[in-house]
Amino acid sequence: MNGMFRSLLVANRGEIAVRIFRTARRLGISCLAVHSEADATSLHVALADHALCIGPAPASESYLRIDRIVEAARLLGAEAIHPGYGFLAENPRLPEACAEAGVVFVGPSAAAIRAMGDKAAAKALMAAAGVPLVPGYHGEDQDDAVLAAEALRIGFPLVIKACAGGGGRGMRVVERAEAFADALAAARREAAAAFGDDRVLLERHLARPRHVEVQILADTHGTVLALSSRDCSIQRRHQKIIEEAPAPSLPDAIRSGLAEAAVAAARAVGYVNAGTVEFIVEDERFHFLEMNTRMQVEHPVTEAITGLDLVEWQLRIAAGEKLPFASSPPVRGHAVEARLCAEDPLEGWRPATGQLLHFAVPLVEGIRVDSGVRAGDAVTPFYDPMLAKIIAHGETRAEAIARLRAALDHTIVEGVATNLDALRAILAHPGFTEGVPTTGFLAQHEGALLSPPPPAPTEAILAAAAAVLEAQRRLAWPEGSGHRGPWDRLEGWRLFGSARRTLRLREGSRTIPLAIAQSGHVWEITLEGDTHRVEAYEAEGEGDLRVRVGDRQFRTRSLVLPGSVAVSLPGAGRWRFAIVDALSPPEGDAAGDDRVASPIPGRVAAVLCSVGDVVSRGQTLVVIEAMKTELRINAPVEGRVVRIDVAPGDHVEEGAELVQLAPSGEAATGAVRE
Structure with a gap:
């Protein structure tokens, strides 16, 4: 060393x-x-x-x-x-x-960071270096009227991007001219909040683009290497959630062209250390998108196929060492990465906060997990909502996808909403497994990918019941405690016959009553008129149970917490049930439709209504910024704004009232916060 x-x-x-x-x-x-x-x-x-x-x-x-x-x-x-x-x-x-x-x-020099940090200036530099660009406007004049005129010249749809941006911040896709002004204002606002710079550039929005990037390593001795390619086309809010390497289904000419362009981009700025050059690929052409003068979140897929530790080479290059190879090492197999995030895909991918009550990802062959959280940690609104990256490597793309799906099947996160089910749906969709996804993949298949899950099947319900009953048995008779008598048995005791009781599980709005009769280690569980003989045994691995229903056995991964139980079945899916306490009072009514509240702690970025305004259902009233995301808070009903309780710049807690509405037909006078 x-x-x-x-x-x-x-x-x-x-x-x-x-x-x-x-x-x-x-x-x-x-x-x-x-x-x-x-x-x-x-x-x-x-x-x-x-x-x-x-x-x-x-x-x-x-x-x-x-x-x-x-x-x-x-x-x-x-x-x-x-x-x-x-x-x-x-x-x-x-x-x-x-x-x-x-x-x-x-990392790289300040000069290289500065050269590539301004997206407009970087594109001019790349054009001079012969790297192909997407047609657009990268000029200095930032007057709204000039930008609107340039947008008409480029044509719609187009993309607005922050000049100082990255990670999808300050980025908007505009489908028609009428929406340009509002999108420009939102992009400027988000860019200013994120980067302290509201300048933007405009680019033509390609119809079927793929987002493909090239990892580079460059030392102080003049060696610049392009390390294969990555496909990062599966995105939500212009931020990646599935990445893979090498990028599949690329013609050899495109693959070699990307590598050459990435090296040319790095040499154009005298780049040193690890970096990423991003491209848009459509049909048989590619265009420079931007260069990230840093390591990327998705670097593990490149590590998996090259066998390199990229962080190690960052450190060695920074210490002055020379890269030991003059050309890029050969790639082996295929790798796919999924970003597990605290967010609710069914609510527009809204970030989620809360305490992680349980967090477990199975560590098996071919699976790597990079995470910065563990059970008990709080997910706050201050930082990125990503909980973990789960990376699978296999000899083929199909094998890597299968391994990643199996790992996600047995991943259990409790305490916050996550995108776990959406990730599983993406990896199982034929458009991903058999096709070549573009950046419009989620929008194109939203109905199939983000629909609520179907009701739990009988096996999942019985597995959940077995997990609860087995947890109660272990609590009553801990291992090594010995037999203490019938009074310690939670399931009750009868002098003649078996104790009978009812366990109620709730899945969404559906309450599932289960009649339980127990004899030793065997439960007779009656569900919807059918009685099943059920046994459960601990299997190898934390939270794993082997459940026998009649003559059939299957393995399940389960988690029992106060008030809930989560189970997963291999290749079938995951389900979560609430355990209904017969003695608990009924849940209170939801807040009325006249109350517009913040769904998450955050900062008020904009108030888009005034007292007295008549608003329609779905109209945006307030914009909240939290966890690197702008959330648009819309009117739940048609009505009149009678009170506004926040102003731009305010920090609000989850559930804080933002706006008060009087539904249509109600007369009211209003107030606004001074």
Whole structure:
């Protein structure tokens, strides 16, 4: 390890920091963390050798404070700073501050970051380097009228993008001229909030685009390598959720052309370290999209097929080492990654918050899990909603997809809503498994992918009941406790015959009564008039049960919590049931339709109504920004605005009232918050 630094501070959090620590520790490097007040007990802090709090929960007051990060490096004795792949990773002021402080920056030069950070300037640079571009407007004049005229010249549909943007922030697809002004205002607002820069560029929106990117590695000795390709076309809100490598179904000429263009882009800016060049591919043509001057979230799929640890090579390059190969290593097999996020796909992919009551992903052959959370952690509104990346590798694409589907089948997350069912549906859809998905895949197949799941089958209900009954049995008679007598048995005891009782499970609005009779380790469970003889035994693996129903046996993964039970069946799906307490009072009525509340903690980005306005059902009244997303809060009914309780810039909690409506026909006078 001659020349390698001895201590590394990661200027990031969560899964990103945990991932970098894993490699640094293997290389014998001391791991140093920074954290916000909200992250004091987080996993990345627990795994660090030393950690320092640098500010309150909002990223603008902690993780985005370059001065505090550099000071933390000084206080903790860091020889190098790794920016991760978010927050400050593409801010040129961080490597400049590192140079001033005498600390190694693990990443490209400030000049390279600055050259590629401005999307409009980067496109001009790429055009000069001979890299093909999507037709559009990348000019300096940002007057609304000029942009509107350029939009008409380009034609619709088109895409508005933030010049300083990334990760889908400040990006809007506009289908027709009438919607351009509103979309431009929203893109500017989001770009200003995310990057402090509301400049935008315009590009033609291609009809059937694929999002394909190339991972590059470049050392200080002049070697620049393109490491295969990745397809990242499965996106929601212009942010990726499924990625795979190598990109499937690319003609050899396109594949080699992408690699050559990526290397040319890197050389054009004198790039050093790991980076990603992104392209739009349509039919037999490709166009430069942008260059991310950092590692990407989806880098594990490239690692899986090349056998390289890209973080290790980031560190080695930063320490001055030379890449040991002059050409890209050969690829082996195929890899697919799914981003498991705290969000509700059935509610427009709305981010979710709460406490993770349980979090378990099976670790089996061919599966890698990168995560920064564990059971008991809080998912807050301050940061990205991603909980984990689940990566599968196989000899073929079909094998990798099958392994990933099996892992997701047995993943259980309780406490927050997730996109787990949507990920499973995507991986099972013929348009993904047998076709070549484009960036419009989710919109094209939304009905099939995001429909509510069908009612649980009999096997799932019986498995859930068995899991609850077995958990109760273990609670009553813990292992090693010995037999203490009939009074300790939760299922009751009778001098003659079996105790009988009723277990009620609820799935959505459906209540499922189950009549239970027990004899030893066997339950007779009556469901909808049919009686089933059920037994359950612990299987190898946490939460695994082997359930016997009559003469048939099957394996289930289950989780029993106070008030709920979740089960999954191999290849069939996952279901969650509430355990109905017969003594609990009925649930209260939902709030009336006249109350417009925030579904999540966040910041009020805009108020789009005034007291006295008559609004229609579905009209956007307030825009909330939370977890890197703008949420449009719409009117639940037609009515008149009688009160507004928030103003732009306010921070609101979940459930906070935003606007009061008087439904149509009701006369009312209103007020607005001063």
